[in-house]
Amino acid sequence: MKKFLKQFALGLLAFIIVNAIIAVMYEYPTYKSVQNETNRNYLKWEAIHQNQNTFDLIFIGTSRSYTSFNPKIIDSALQTNSYNMSTSAQDIAETYFALEEIFEYQKPKYVVLDLFFQTADDSHDYFQTFSNSSFFNSTKRKFNLITEGYGTTGILNYSIPIVKFKAYIKQDIARLFSGNKQKRKSDVWTKGYLHEGLTVTDAEISDFEPISNFENTTFSKARFTKYFNKIKELVNANNAKLIGLRAPYPPSRFTLYETDDEGVYFKSYMAKENIPFYDLSTFKSDKYRYIDQDFADYHHPNYKGAKKASMQFIDIFKDIESKNN
Structure with missing residues (x-):
């Protein structure tokens, strides 16, 4: 049981680290473009x-x-x-x-x-959808878009970077090898x-x-x-x-x-x-x-x-x- 819990904890930690890295890689350019006032x-x-x-x-x-x-x-x-x-x-x-x-x-x-x-x-394309709606002033409206517009799948994509950015990760990998x-x-x-x-x-x-x-x-x-x-x-x-x-x-x-x-x-x-x-x-x-x-x-x-x-x-x-x- 202890071995299983240890493996689970390590897997969870790895999952968190990977998602954190992906979030930084794909969210940081958006953050910088907002700071520079170049984000459309x-x-x-x-x-x-x-x-x-x-x-x-x-x-x-x-x-x-x-x-x-x-x-x-x-x-x-x-x-x-x-x-x-x-x-x-x-x-x-x-x-x-x-x-x-x-x-x-x-x-x-x-x-x-x-x-x-x-x-x-x-x-x-949840990344594009959430990028656009992130600039709504109404927090309630953002929440309604996620939950009413896309349901459980929307919540999952909003919460987990590796899911939200999967299409872009695939594109970048393909571009890297091509x-x-x-x-x-x-x-x-x-x-x-x-x-x-x-x-x-x-x-x-x-x-x-x-x-x-x-x-x-x-x-x-x-x-x-x-x-x-x-x-x-x-x-x-x-x-x-x-x-x-x-x-x-x-x-x-x-x-x-x-x-x-x-x-x-x-x-x-x-x-x-x-x-x-x-x-x-x-x-x-x-x-x-x-x-x-x-x-x-x-x-x-x-x-x-x-x-x-x-x-x-x-x-x-x-x-x-x-x-x-």
Whole structure:
């Protein structure tokens, strides 16, 4: 029995040490970026918290959204004061609780929701989720996101670094043995929008895979419906209008599948909910024609694609306003 207890104690100690090392390795850069005021999520929430009742148009969703919509271009044409609160790998539960936090400090007239199958699937990037929500001022809201949004799995990932960072540990190990260096990340951004200077290469284009469809994702209709309804109710309760958008894709990806489940599903769902929905890959395609070189990779627009997407949104906003008047 003593031998077992000794082995258990040593195993537990080793587990604690490993988790402590991993926590330092992956959390310390975030801590330093906050101290240096270079952390994008921190700066986004500082803008929301420190400039109360300033922004009348909020973009929210995944990184596909925060590389697509440039508030500087949009505001100059619409005389709005917009902010891009989209973040990397943002899950739809995270979106809902983020909007709760936003509405506590802002009174936007419009909320533009990025729609993407992977925002409501069975795979969650807990590191990104908890990094974003760590800057909520409300401790209760952080707790609700973890427990209500992700349940026991969320608590486990929040509490144990080796679990929370497992995907990044695998990536770093693979990169170490492959010798591949990570691409340079852009540090140029405006009002939450990321100016991406990279352009996808011909080799990367040749490796494109089909866009998100029911066959190649674990999209959960039940999860999407649950949190979309909560988002819709929250937006309505705050006297704002909800707009659904799907950010553009490189056109080459559309040739790889006969069906576009994602586009068809969201178009049908938003029509049923009476929510305006616009697909940027098809909206006024004669005027806004995307090419593969408008993208930094397989689904993030670069600054050239973002200029088109932002101009498209200007037309979308005017279209919505004309229908309301």
